[in-house]
Amino acid sequence: MFEDEVRDHVNDVISEPPCSSEDPLKSTHTWVKLRELSEGYSGRVVLAQHIKSHQKKAIKLLKRGASTTKRADKEVQTMMLLSVHPHIIRFEEVFLTPQYLGIVLEYAAGGDLSDYIKRKTVNKNSSMSRALPESLTRVLFHQIMSALEFCHDRGITNRDIKAENILVMDEKESESQGIPVVLKMCDFGFSKDQRFDSACKTMCGTAEYIAPEVMEQKPYDGKQADIWSAGVLLFVMLTGRYPFSRATDARLNTGLALQRTHWTGSPRKASLSTRGSA
Ligand SMILES: Nc1ncnc2c1ncn2[C@@H]1O[C@H](COP(=O)(O)OP(=O)(O)OP(=O)(O)O)[C@@H](O)[C@H]1O
Numbered sequence: 001m002f003e004d005e006v007r008d009h010v011n012d013v014i015s016e017p018p019c020s021s022e023d024p025l026k027s028t029h030t031w032v033k034l035r036e037l038s039e040g041y042s043g044r045v046v047l048a049q050h051i052k053s054h055q056k057k058a059i060k061l062l063k064r065g066a067s068t069t070k071r072a073d074k075e076v077q078t079m080m081l082l083s084v085h086p087h088i089i090r091f092e093e094v095f096l097t098p099q100y101l102g103i104v105l106e107y108a109a110g111g112d113l114s115d116y117i118k119r120k121t122v123n124k125n126s127s128m129s130r131a132l133p134e135s136l137t138r139v140l141f142h143q144i145m146s147a148l149e150f151c152h153d154r155g156i157t158n159r160d161i162k163a164e165n166i167l168v169m170d171e172k173e174s175e176s177q178g179i180p181v182v183l184k185m186c187d188f189g190f191s192k193d194q195r196f197d198s199a200c201k202t203m204c205g206t207a208e209y210i211a212p213e214v215m216e217q218k219p220y221d222g223k224q225a226d227i228w229s230a231g232v233l234l235f236v237m238l239t240g241r242y243p244f245s246r247a248t249d250a251r252l253n254t255g256l257a258l259q260r261t262h263w264t265g266s267p268r269k270a271s272l273s274t275r276g277s278a
């Protein structure tokens with residue numbers, strides 16, 4: 001039932017956990033690591049500085065191996081195609097080190113949207129919690145939907161829309177352009193391009209955001225599944241909570257169980273943890 005690339009990738013991730021103490025960019029003689037930004041499902045993301053120009057970039061490092069190289073090829077090709085859009089993170093270049101494949105991306109200084117929502121959420125532990133004001137959410141969600149429409153118009157589905165995969169650009173710079181915040185979509189690691197790829201059938205994504213049909217282990221419409229996840233994201237932006245997150249929620253629990261069993265060998269969770277919603 002699972003696509004080979006997912007199974008191979010899972011094996012790579014489990015067998016070679018990343019080590020965050022050394023500078024993984026040392027052998028490039030071009031980049032210096034400043035700090036870790038995240039350690040995720042498919043690798044790690046570091047903030048790096050270019051030795052000559054002093055420019056800061058985010059570099060996504062994928063451990064080299066047959067499966068990651070295949071997956072990274074696809075991610076890079078997709079990003080090259082899409083990153084001309086103002087709300088999709090700009091791809092800059094790709095390089096190899098003995099251990100890693102590095103994808104250089106423009107740096108989003110505001111972190112990701114889940115951190116931004118957490119910073120703005122008031123009454124965090126109450127069922128009356130409020131996150132972003134409606135007027136701001138309208139502007140920000142429009143940016144996200146314009147990026148998603150751009151992908152879908154080109155036959156590309158993201159399959160992992162969530163707050164952690166939406167980046168927040170430098171807030172001061174955005175304000176100077178008269179926009180409260182500029183958001184950019186990132187992470188096309190699970191994307192599918194309908195021109196080259198098989199139909200969507202792999203269960204992937206993040207349990208809190210996943211569309212019910214994706215769990216049915218049958219082919220599904222990736223665009224519709226993205227729209228479901230975008231709906232969950234809209235709820236999260238407004239409330240700071242997930243719409244389906246009760247401990248007794250059968251659908252969520254099925255999703256988490258499937259993640260544990262089939263996707264990565266360990267639960268791959270979205271990072272907002274506030275529970276107790278409808
Ligand atoms: N260009 C960037 N600027 C700033 N932060 C970034 C950038 N790209 C990624 N990040 C941070 O790194 C995190 C992981 O990035 P990304 O989703 O691309 O990697 P991943 O390995 O696929 O992770 P995951 O499996 O957790 O989704 C993002 O949620 C964000 O916090």
Ligand SMILES: [Mg+2]
Pocket residue numbers: 040164165187
């Ligand atoms: Mg991600």
